[in-house]
Amino acid sequence: MARWQEGAAGRLQGAALRLYAERGYEQTTVAEIASEVGLTARTFFRYFADKREVLFAGSAQLRDGMAAAVAGAPATAGPMAAVSAGLEASLAFLGGDHAHSSARHSVITANAELRERELIKMASLAEAMAEALCRRGVPAADASLAAEAGTVVFRVAFEQWVTGPPDASLPDLMHATLARLTEVTAPR
Amino acid sequence: MARWQEGAAGRLQGAALRLYAERGYEQTTVAEIASEVGLTARTFFRYFADKREVLFAGSAQLRDGMAAAVAGAPATAGPMAAVSAGLEASLAFLGGDHAHSSARHSVITANAELRERELIKMASLAEAMAEALCRRGVPAADASLAAEAGTVVFRVAFEQWVTGPPDASLPDLMHATLARLTEVTAPR
Numbered sequence: 001m002a003r004w005q006e007g008a009a010g011r012l013q014g015a016a017l018r019l020y021a022e023r024g025y026e027q028t029t030v031a032e033i034a035s036e037v038g039l040t041a042r043t044f045f046r047y048f049a050d051k052r053e054v055l056f057a058g059s060a061q062l063r064d065g066m067a068a069a070v071a072g073a074p075a076t077a078g079p080m081a082a083v084s085a086g087l088e089a090s091l092a093f094l095g096g097d098h099a100h101s102s103a104r105h106s107v108i109t110a111n112a113e114l115r116e117r118e119l120i121k122m123a124s125l126a127e128a129m130a131e132a133l134c135r136r137g138v139p140a141a142d143a144s145l146a147a148e149a150g151t152v153v154f155r156v157a158f159e160q161w162v163t164g165p166p167d168a169s170l171p172d173l174m175h176a177t178l179a180r181l182t183e184v185t186a187p188r
Numbered sequence: 189m190a191r192w193q194e195g196a197a198g199r200l201q202g203a204a205l206r207l208y209a210e211r212g213y214e215q216t217t218v219a220e221i222a223s224e225v226g227l228t229a230r231t232f233f234r235y236f237a238d239k240r241e242v243l244f245a246g247s248a249q250l251r252d253g254m255a256a257a258v259a260g261a262p263a264t265a266g267p268m269a270a271v272s273a274g275l276e277a278s279l280a281f282l283g284g285d286h287a288h289s290s291a292r293h294s295v296i297t298a299n300a301e302l303r304e305r306e307l308i309k310m311a312s313l314a315e316a317m318a319e320a321l322c323r324r325g326v327p328a329a330d331a332s333l334a335a336e337a338g339t340v341v342f343r344v345a346f347e348q349w350v351t352g353p354p355d356a357s358l359p360d361l362m363h364a365t366l367a368r369l370t371e372v373t374a375p376r
Contacts, residue, residue, distance in 0.1 A: 080373055119307050141365065144344050146372045152336040156329055177329065184334045185268055185373050 009047040009057070011037040016054045017100065020107040025051075025114065052117060055104060059121050062093045063128045070132035070147075079138045083150035086129050087174055090154060098166040105162040126151040149185075153177045197235040197245070199225040204242045205288065208295040213239075213302065240305060243292060247309050250281045251316045258320035258335075267326045271338035274317050275362055278342060286354040293350040314339040337373075341365045 015036040019028040030051050034044045048054040069089030073082035094101065108114040130147035134140060157177040161170045203224040207216040218239050222232045236242040257277030261270035282289065296302040314336045321331035345365040349358045 078372075116304065116308055119311055120304055123307055141344055141348060142368065142372055144347075145340060145365070145369050148340040148344070149337055149369065149373055152333060152340065156332050156336070159332075160329060177333070180330065181333050181337065182373050184266075184330055185337055185370050 008037075008039060008043060012039065012044055012047060013054055013057065014100075016051065017103050017107065020055075021103050025107055025111050052114065055108065055114065056117060056121060058093065059124070062090060063121075063125050065089050065093060066125055067128035067132045070129045071135065073136075079133050079136075079142055079146035080150070082133060082136060082138075083129055083146050084178060086132075087150055087154055087178070088171075091171055091174065094158065094170060098162070101158075102162045102166075105159070122151055122155055125154065149181060150178075153181050196225075196227060196231060200227065200232055200235060201242055201245060202288075204239065205291050205295065208243075209291050213295055213299045240302065243296065243302065244305060244309060246281065247312070250278060251309075251313050253277050253281060254313055255316035255320045258317045259323065261324075267321050267324075267330055267334035268338070270321060270324060270326075271317055271334050272366060274320075275338055275342055275366065276359075279359055279362065282346065282358060286350070289346075290350045290354075293347070310339055310343055313342065337369060338366075341369050 012033060016028070016033045019033055019036060028051065030044050031041045033051065033054070034041050044054075048057060066086040066089050070082045070086040073085040077085065108118050126144075126148045129150060130140075130143040133143035133147055138146070153174065157170065157173040160173050160177070161168055164173075200221060204216070204221045207221055207224060216239065218232050219229045221239065221242070222229050232242075236245065254274040254277050258270045258274040261273040265273065296306050314332075317338060318328075318331040318335035321335060322328060326334070341362065345358065345361040348361050348365070349356055352361075
């Protein structure tokens with residue numbers, strides 16, 4: 001989910017994703033990933049803790065970027081407007097490479113351990129945004145509701161993007177999904 | 189989170205929770221849990237896969253009960269009204285024993301592995317309700333949004349209940365949190 005990186009880390013990420021897609025995640029070793037791009041396992045471990053984390057590089061930056069945007073929203077913004085600013089900020093981290101994001105999504109959905117790691121990542125995004133809302137003076141329950149609802153929008157829009165045509169606009173999907181959430185949760 | 193069970197399974201659950209709270213989850217063995225109630229580890233494993241699953245007994249019933257309620261909501265109910273029926277149904281599984289639920293919550297929040305398992309449980313509730321909505325003809329994205337938003341309400345209300353005074357009403361908290369979600373996500 002990290003923006004494509006130049007250099008060794010980026011090449012290792014690309015090779016890992018390619019091998020996971022071709023051979024399966026379980027069947028691929030760190031040594032194979034490294035040798036695919038002319039590097040050693042030792043070099044791999046300079047950049048990534050293990051073969052799972054190569055798929056989650058950049059998660060901390062994404063989380064911190066979203067939380068910073070929530071914190072930096074205008075003082076007049078309500079909780080959901082501040083969370084929208086967080087979603088807006090996520091686009092800088094995510095929207096770049098449809099083929100990469102789409103391949104990553106396929107690898108993750110095919111493996112229970114990776115789906116769990118992705119859930120944990122989503123929970124950490126929600127938690128970071130909820131904490132940022134609390135520091136803005138939003139009561140804890142409202143902060144959780146807004147941050148988690150925002151994370152649901154993030155996840156649903158992102159999934160539509162990666163499983164859809166490459167020319168679809170992630171910002172448009174994010175805005176449409178946010179509007180749809182309001183629609184779906186409206187009293188009737 | 190299971191309703192208090194009579195017999196060996198219930199006694200094992202009670203003993204596990206007591207020992208996890210007193211000594212810590214990591215420090216407690218299955219043999220200790222079993223011997224606490226005069227049983228053997230062998231008997232423990234007849235009821236529970238491991239010392240983690242003793243805390244998650246009843247999750248499948250909760251999930252299936254919520255999904256069945258979504259499926260059984262009146263044909264005229266929109267996605268969120270059907271999900272509300274699911275939340276309503278959860279109360280039969282959860283609202284019984286504040287001291288038990290509260291102790292379980294403390295044990296889970298203190299341990300990263302258990303928090304992850306709880307996240308997976310929440311995701312499975314959302315998934316089951318989303319599938320039930322899809323079978324009602326709700327488009328996939330709306331189904332995900334409504335089911336996941338409902339699961340957020342469930343989690344936030346349940347957390348308020350278990351961390352609050354024992355005489356608070358879980359149904360009231362659930363209804364108030366659902367109304368609050370609508371309020372928080374309303375455009376402004």
